[in-house]
Every structure is written in C-alpha cells, then in structure tokens.
Amino acid sequence: MLAAALGTLLPSAGNAEGGNAARGERAFQRCFACHSVDPNEPAKLQGPNLSNIMGRPAAQLPDFAYSQAMRKEGAAGLVWDAPALDRYLADPESVVAGTAMSMPPVRDPQERADLVAFLARSGPYRP
Amino acid sequence: MWPLPPERMPYTNLNTAAFDGRGRIWFTGQNGIYGRLDPRTSDMTVWDAPKGRGPYGITATPTGDIWFVSLAGNYLANVELESGAATVYEPPTKEQGARRVWSDSKGRLWISAWNSGNVSVYDPAAKRWNQWKLPGASPRTYAVWVDPDDKIWLTDWAANAVVRFDPEKETFASFPSDRPGANVRQLLGRKGEAWIAESGTERIRVIRYR
Numbered sequence: 001m002l003a004a005a006l007g008t009l010l011p012s013a014g015n016a017e018g019g020n021a022a023r024g025e026r027a028f029q030r031c032f033a034c035h036s037v038d039p040n041e042p043a044k045l046q047g048p049n050l051s052n053i054m055g056r057p058a059a060q061l062p063d064f065a066y067s068q069a070m071r072k073e074g075a076a077g078l079v080w081d082a083p084a085l086d087r088y089l090a091d092p093e094s095v096v097a098g099t100a101m102s103m104p105p106v107r108d109p110q111e112r113a114d115l116v117a118f119l120a121r122s123g124p125y126r127p
Numbered sequence: 128m129w130p131l132p133p134e135r136m137p138y139t140n141l142n143t144a145a146f147d148g149r150g151r152i153w154f155t156g157q158n159g160i161y162g163r164l165d166p167r168t169s170d171m172t173v174w175d176a177p178k179g180r181g182p183y184g185i186t187a188t189p190t191g192d193i194w195f196v197s198l199a200g201n202y203l204a205n206v207e208l209e210s211g212a213a214t215v216y217e218p219p220t221k222e223q224g225a226r227r228v229w230s231d232s233k234g235r236l237w238i239s240a241w242n243s244g245n246v247s248v249y250d251p252a253a254k255r256w257n258q259w260k261l262p263g264a265s266p267r268t269y270a271v272w273v274d275p276d277d278k279i280w281l282t283d284w285a286a287n288a289v290v291r292f293d294p295e296k297e298t299f300a301s302f303p304s305d306r307p308g309a310n311v312r313q314l315l316g317r318k319g320e321a322w323i324a325e326s327g328t329e330r331i332r333v334i335r336y337r
Contacts, residue, residue, distance in 0.1 A: 029138035033157035033180045033199060043179060046199050046224065046242075068265065093308050093327070098285065100267065102241070102310070104326060 024118025027111050031103065037122050047101065053080050056125035058096070069098030080125075085116050129164055135173050136160065142183050143227075147208055148191015155182035155195050163211060174211050177204060184227030184271075188234040196225035196238055203228065203236060203249055218247050219256050227313075231273045239271040239281055246271065246281055246292055261290055262299050270311055275318045282311035282323075289314065289323055289334060302334055 028037070034047035041049055048064040059066040059074030066074070073096050078084060088095040089106040106112050131139055139156030146152050151165045159180040162173035176182045181199030188194070193206045195213075201222050204213040218225060224242030231237060236249045240258075244266030247258035261268055267284040274280060279292040288303040289311065304311075310327035323332040 026138070029140060029158065032138075033140055033159075043199070044222070045180070093310075100241075102269065102284070102312075 019113035019115070019117025019120075021114070021117040021121045023111075024114035024116070027106075027115050028118050031115075034101075034103075037119070039122070050119055051122040052125050053085075053122070054082070054120045054124045056080050060125075067096075067098065067100040069096050070100070082116050082120070085119065086112050089115060129166075129169060129171055131156075131162070132171070132173060139173075143185050145185045145187040145193060146191075147187055147193050149208065151208075153185055153187075153193045153195075153206065155185050157182060157198070161185070161195055161206065161213065172211055174213070176200070177202065177213055177215050183225070184229075184239075186228045186230045186236065188230040188236075189232060190234060192234070194228055194230070194236050196228045198224055198226050198241065201225060201242075203238060205251070216249055218249070219258060220245060220247070223247070226269060227271045229271045229273045229279075231277045231279075232275075233277070237271050237273055237279050239268040241267055241269060244268050244283070244285070246279060248294070259292065259297065259299075262286070262301060270314050272315045272321070274316060274321065280314055280316070280321050282314060284310060289321065291321075291336070304328070304332070306330075 034045055035050050036045060037051045039051040048061050057074055058078040059071045089112045091105050092099045092101050136158055139160050140158045142155045142157050144152050144154040151163050153163050155161050159176050160173050161176050161182050164171045178200035181197035183196055183198040185195040196203050203216040203225060206213050220243045222242055223240040225238050226241045227239045229237050238247045240247055244261050245258045246268060249256050261283050263286045265285050268281050269284055270282040272280045281290045283290050287307060287309050288301045291300045306328045308327035309325040311323050312326050314321060314323045316322045319335060321334045325332055
C-alpha cells in the first residue's frame, strides 16, 4: 500500500525513466555532507533532515534554521512533492530565489528522478 | 591517477586541495575525510575528520603548513604534517559555516563563513581571532582569496557580488555582477587582478585593481 501511495508521488521527471532508489542513494552522496535521511541523525548539519520529505511543506521542521527565502516559499504554499523536488534539484534558485542550498543544479533528469525515488523511500510526510 | 581507498567510504565528495611545504598534496572530502598524497611515491593516507562530515576548503601557509575548514563542523583545523593529526580551532561565532580558507603572506588564516556571512581570521602566532560581517542584510560568504597585497577578496551570494576587504582600514568595497545568480564558488588571481569563475552564468570575469 505504501508502494502504491509512493507511486502516485513519483511521476517521471523530464525525460527520465522512473526513478531508481538504489541509484539515487549513490547520487545522494553529493548531498550527504549537508543532509541526512536518518530521522534520528545526531549531527547538526547545514541542510534540513530529509527523512519523510515527500509531501512535507517547505520550511516545516521546527528545529532547523531555514533561510528567509525558504520560509517565504513555505508560507506561500510550496510543498515538497516529486515535481517540486525535481524542479528544485534542476534549478534551486528558480524555485526558491535566495535559497541557502548552494549545490550546483542537477542537470540529468534521470539522476533527479533517482534522487527523488531515494528520498521517497523513507516514506511520506507525517504531520 | 590515484584513486582513494574505497574501504574508507564509498564516496568522499572530494572538495579542494593544497600542497604542503614537503611536496605532498592534501585534500578534503565533504563526506568526512581529509588526506595526503605524495605524488613521488604514490603513498596516500586518508583520515577521518573531526566531527565527521563537512571538510571543505584547505590552504597552505607560506611556511608550508596545512589548514582546512569544515562547513558542517564549523571549525578551522591544522594538520600535523607527518602524523596527520588534526587540531581543531573553534571560531568565535558558533555554527558559522566555515566554507573556504586562504592564508595571507604572514600565515594568518582568512575564512569565508557561509552561515554567519562573516569573514574571519585566525592568527596562529598571536592565537587570536577577529571577524567582520560583510555588508548587507543577510550576506552569504562563499569564496575567499587573499591577494599579494594581503587584501581579502570574498564572494557574497546574497549580494551577487565580489567583495574586497581591507584589513587595515576594516572597509569593504563591493563589485556586483551584471547578471543575476553569478554564484561564485572560487576566485583567485595575481597582483592587480582578481579572477572570478561565475558558476551560475558560465562566465569568467576579471577585476583589475590598484
């Protein structure tokens, strides 16, 4: 049932085939320095924890100091579903102007789809 | 070509490198390592970084000492060149996000702090810190380079500008890009010229100065 629910959250991104979470886990190593997908991550990192991010409104974690730009988009209704994550990974500035995430754009649609599939693996957002 | 030992971690996210005074190249990996390679013998050693993930910029002083900073770890570290042991130095602002570091001609370490928007300096001889906030409401200091006159060049992503800091006068001069989102991750130069790689516009820019 969870897989079916996630399937609805994972439309193909750009020209990519469906995302592959195993490849996405490898690709996530680029993100690992700043983000964790461990809900019990003890380290205080540069970026917010990404466990259960699918469906989570932007700037939602109470214990993370989001940028003003991200808080503004969260207040405006930005929700991290698969299309939003795909757009953000492709061009962070175009989605959240002034974002503190400094990673270069992920230009490969397949890699973005893989990353989104990996992020979805921790399950949907639980308010 | 020298691959990193895979048993350390599957992907180290290599960041930057600097030569020490003995011909070895030292490097950082954002996922939590730093290392040393002797290109003459191919001997490579990799160490776990203090506090895990985060090692970012690295620099050599004029005497060949090696220092690096940790973005996620929020520290400056000096490595003992033979044992590889790292000694951590905590900047005065907590969670400042030390991203890059560059030495001036006197071996002082200049640091660009991403979270705080500061430029900070540590003087190992005097064991003293100092720091200044870049201009603007919410600066994001990314790159740092110290020119041959010991003036400090920085990039500020929030202002979309290159900033020159004069440590003696404690003043900033700003050189905004003419295109939005320049996102300058690295700059360096030579006397009279600061060379800038605009990662967001795919252009190389030079500022000629006196």
